[in-house]
Amino acid sequence: MMRRALVHCLLLSAGLFWVSVAAAQQTAQTRQRLTLEDIHASRKFAGEFFEGGRWAEEGPVILYIEPDAQTGATHLVRYNLETGQRERLIDGNRLYASDVGRLVQIEDYAYSRDGRRVLIYTDSEPVWRYNTKGFYYLYDIASGTLRPISDRAKGFQMFAKLSPNGRQVAFVRDRNLYLVDLESGQEVPLTVDGRPESIINGTFDWVYEEEFGLRDGWAWSPDGRYIAFFKLDESHVPAFTMVDLREYYPKSITFRYPKAGQPNSEIQIGVIDLQTGQVRFFDTDTWYEDDSPYEYLARMGWTPAIDGRFYVWMFRMNREQNHLELLYGDPATMRVRKVLEERASAWLEVETGFTDLQAGQLTYLNDGQHFVWISERDGYRHLYLYRNDGTLVRQLTQGAWDVTDFHGVDEVGGWVYFTATIEGPRERHLYRVPLQPGASNGQAFGPQRISQEPGTHEVSLSRDFRYYIDVHTRFLQPPVVTLRRISGEQLAVLVGNEALQQRLKAYKLRPPEFFTVPGADGTPLEAYLIKPSDFDSTKQYPLLLYVYGGPGSQTVVDDWGGARMLWHYYLAEELGILVASVDNRGTGARGYAFKTATYRRLGQLEAQDQIAAAKALAQRSYVDPDRIGIWGWSYGGYLTLMAMLYGDGPQVFRVGVSVAPVTDWRLYDTIYTERYMSTPQQNPEGYRLGAPLTYADRLAERQRLLLIHGDLDDNVHFQNAVLMAEALQRAGKQFAFMVYPGRNHGIYGGNTRLHLFTLITGFLEENLVNPR
Template sequence: MRRIAFSLVALLVLSVPAGPVQGQDGPEFTLESIHASATLRASTFQGGKWADQGPVITYIEAADSADATHLMRYNLRTDKQTRVIDGTTLHAGDVGRVVPIEDYTFGPAGDKVLIYTDSKEVWRANTKGYYYVYDLDAQTLTPVSDRDRGYQMFAKFSPSGAKVAFVRNRNLHVVNLTTGTETALTTDGDEGTIINGTFDWVYEEEFGVRDGWQWGPDGRRIAFFKLDESETRSFPLMNNTARYPDITTFRYPKAGEQNSEIKIGVVDLAAVDTTARGQPQAIQYFDTNTWNAGGQAHEYLARMGWTPEIDGTHRVWMYRLNRNQNVLDLLYGHPETGRTEPVLQDTQDTYIDVTDDKLTYLDDGEHFVFLSERSGYNHAYLYRTDGTELGPITGGEWEVTQFHGVDTEASTAYVTGTRDTSLERHLYATDVSLDAHEEAPPARKVTSRPGWHAINLSTDRDYYIDRHSAAGTPPSWALHEASGDRLTTLQANDTLEKRLDSLNLPPKQFTRLPGADGTALNASIIKPNDFDPARTYPVLMYVYGGPGVQTVTNQWGSSRQLWHQYLARAHDMVVVSVDNRGTGGRGKAFQDVSYQRLGQPESADQIRAAQALADSAWVDDANIGIWGWSYGGYMTLMSMLTEDGPSTFDTGVSVAPVTDWRLYDTIYTERYMSTPDQNADGYKNGAPQAYADRLREDQNLLIVHGDDDDNVHFQNSVQMVNRLQSANKQFRFMMYPTHEHGIAGGRTRLHLFTMITNHLTEHLSSDEPAQHTE
């Protein structure tokens, strides 16, 4: 193993040639320009929503007058833009002013637009606001409901366009647009108890779901999620900047604690008006064995939707997961009876990731595609709608990272994946046979430029927008035909590219370093341009390291990468990032190494990689540091404090870290760790708090946290600080009042990264602290 380490370090030295001598910092490349100005910020393509046909999108454009926005139509191929709605005319009589378009949906006939405006944030996104219907022919703007009744959420036209339904105050409502009559479809929603049509905090954060209801295809029924959070525990957030602290509480189930109960119901709108007169119940709930069921067998309902017609009726499909999230049932629910039937079951020894593209029904209404890691790699499989498996669409020792859809006329599926390298993402096309088959056809590579391709396929699957970047290349957007032929550039970053070229920044290069078990790990390295292998340099390792996430990728790294280049150029540091076992892009077995022992193999890999670096003559082995944010902050603590970490890492910066997995939420934590009762050793051995007494006197630790962090609670750092103080360990700590997990806003990032830079230059180099930011 030792010989392997030496050979990999030798490769690392040879693979990063020394650049030309770099002079002193110019005024353009400073902490200020990176973190507090737009000087080095990439321009973005405004994006939009695809029309049904052609390379046409609609998008929102700011008007010249304050607070107004236009709705635009844009033919990407011809560059013709037309105004669909003049935002300056959207005068809402109920509030006496023009309202801006923040989001929109066209009605099924295309003659009306549902406009969303005046929104407010609910945790991660602005999902509550107010809706208006704009008649394109009559040019009238009509509120969907009275604002005095409260914010509206997730409003949608019915399939006929005659009604709009929405969520308000945790209940579903529907409005008849002809009569203006509003009807409550549920009435039991209330704060702290029942939620209809949307989700609690942990479902939104970890399953990525917010909108919790859908119209049936015939417009007669609405399917919706119902949650009961009354048995979950509340968590307080305190604002200490007021004279008397303001306290906000929200439901947050921590690992091993009670989750919200959940079920799915269907409202029969035809029965709603007659229910009060003693007719049959208007809501039918599905038999999923998740509502007050208890135990571990059936805990979560993570997605749902309506199927195409099967034997003449539409059904509701849904994902059901056990608490450990390693058994996923695809169920069909019959809306008339509430009966459910299993369609397929996906199982893993470890865990299953739920994504929006995991299930896709084809346009023919007779097939669907399902993503599974059953082969050890994430791939696409074709089924009939009744659950009969026909065979794989993709296969091999590579990952499908996104499924874009199937062009049934051309019998072609489109996926993004890692077939060529896990460091990049490319678009691939594969032939689709609708007959039974045993092997996947070969995938054809569609994108060609090295780097990272984020693909947005058009509705008719004839075109795609490609957002491309590479480690040394800012993002650009281009329109392509589905064949891959480039048609036009939609947004470039030529000015930024020229500015970066003039700065002569040290490049990011890629290599591999050994993990704790000898596995070759993907690594990136940034060295000073005037790197001299006869000198010794301090090394800073940047880590995230969490399940399925990569930091070592050939894509534009934005301000984080620029700051790393700043450290290399201005302070002669070598910045290295290593994707330990447990990270993504390299298959299920690689990613599952950390299962039920989060933090342990990953930190062992970071330590071993740092030791391999220390074997090189150009590394100052007494000045190796590590830093990270969130899971990376957690990894910083684990890497500094466990195994050989105290003798390996001199300096660390831990931002917003988890310090005990019992403090984090159920869905994320138990996916990888099971519950504390089932995996006591995993929780104990994976908690940085347990190793506080291992911080050496000569280690230099900085911990940073925002006290309004609803995700990784501030209490994580408070408890870590308490343990360190109890062990009489010296360290630095910075708290950002009223700041959330991202610690952003105003000039906060400049303050944060100036402080971190000062800490690193004080302890990892002979430089004086960089107090100035100009």
């Protein structure tokens, strides 16, 4: 600011000028320099992380799995976070499995109700995203004996669970459910029709796992008499084939993948009566009901006892996912009744984790009389209290902000705990409100903020609601993990990341500038801008927009961005590129209307907003309007193409880097795509106008495009990039194209990330920094 004032006032004497230059040179010499190798091929910026665990029944106590570097064993440890006291509950050196002749490691565990036995999960492998198949052993604490629940030679086991009385274990293997009597060791199949490419019992197909977040598909009834389970028939879902060309003879990988407008798996929920062995299914109008308005069963579980009986609760949704019903199924009579109904003008979300919604849609309280329901019915995501019969009691939270996580109800203390965006869409804080209406506990009615430090707080509350673990981050602050009382008082620093914070200080990175820019319709859009540490407002810099922009997402948050954020700083510091990000209409944390503005027209409003934001930024004197680029990955790769090719994009964006993009929504899966676009049959024009393929001939001669994709991407198929390449070639357009053989949607493994970001960096230097 001082140098700018001197320049504009024409007060720069020769002496002052040389002092300024000398100071800048000294800053450059003392500033540590970022490298691509440090960011993408080392753990220099990885920092420490808190292993975490499971809360004990009360107090600041967790149970966690501790690896033993000397013996290769894993121990189950009880850890008091406040006192630091540790107690080894299971000595991993005793977990010798005679069937494999070695120690097995604890990857997951579950105690029996009486605490005498522990079910141990080990030697797992991924199915798609997660390691959901492996092997289970039963460990007897008193005797110290370990035995497998089934013969490994029969195949992997999935989602094994002890019965409520601890005498049986059930699990999924090869798409069927099995039951093992732990006293006799007898194993019996509970279903027998599961088979590849057809029937699935107790787990899910690709699209249910990817888009509804469902993997474990069965549950014991609380009294142990019944097992409820999902059954799918994927035989009518079209198969998709990927080819691994790295093999001497290429290897094909085929799986059922329903693209937008194509058939989904048929689905139903069944109940197994373990006293009679009878298997029956609820009539939910979703099993071979071609003319039914119902398409999905998106969640399932058991209710607490209602008038002395347990019911199976189910979520039923239509194909467009804007109509949700909570159903209760009676396992004795198999009758189904509707308890609650939710409708929306655009779509409803029941998935947790992909957007900013982390909590479950439905949470039963310990009183056995009520549940908490999450809804956006008043225009913002809030909590509602219902009786178990579906009668609304009251709205628990209210205001022009979104609840992003529900942590539970302290029924003794009378508080409801949640994370929300009350301070604005860039921050996340822990709050509480009274469970009862009006004043409570001597406090005024309304949300009480517990976390105080600005930024993002991810919290986990203890089971007795007396303590919580707080993971606090900011844009340039890696995670600081603390133990706190529920009042917010800090008791202990669990992970401070002091070494990483000191390391970062040596780079003298300039904090980002947060602000708003007008979207295409004038709507203020959240944005940030990264500038180099030696930024000079009298110069003109190239500008790169980083975009994701998908429904409910955010990039403009005061949160630690890890390697990608540091790479953006590398571009600023080493190449002199300003890096900005803008959350267009359709992104999250600003209410339902803002999020759903793009309904049935994905890509169009978002592209308009990114173009408008780039134009607004180009008005700043230090931004070179002829050197503006955009890059993104996945949905961001898609928006990169749309922004470059749509509307004024060819005149605004000189450079684009598109990683793993969708290029036509007809190529993507049913559940995600149709939630936002309906089907291609019902919305053909929306699909056409929202496809980068439609605009391939609009790539301008001045523009430079780099297209990147992994050829074994099971999510956004490599086919998207191939068809985009073909469309560009057919239009006579030149572009750069990089394929990562054998890599999936994440494009990682070995030195892949270093290669990827070295490639992108070189492309930006050649075409954005020093364009010809």
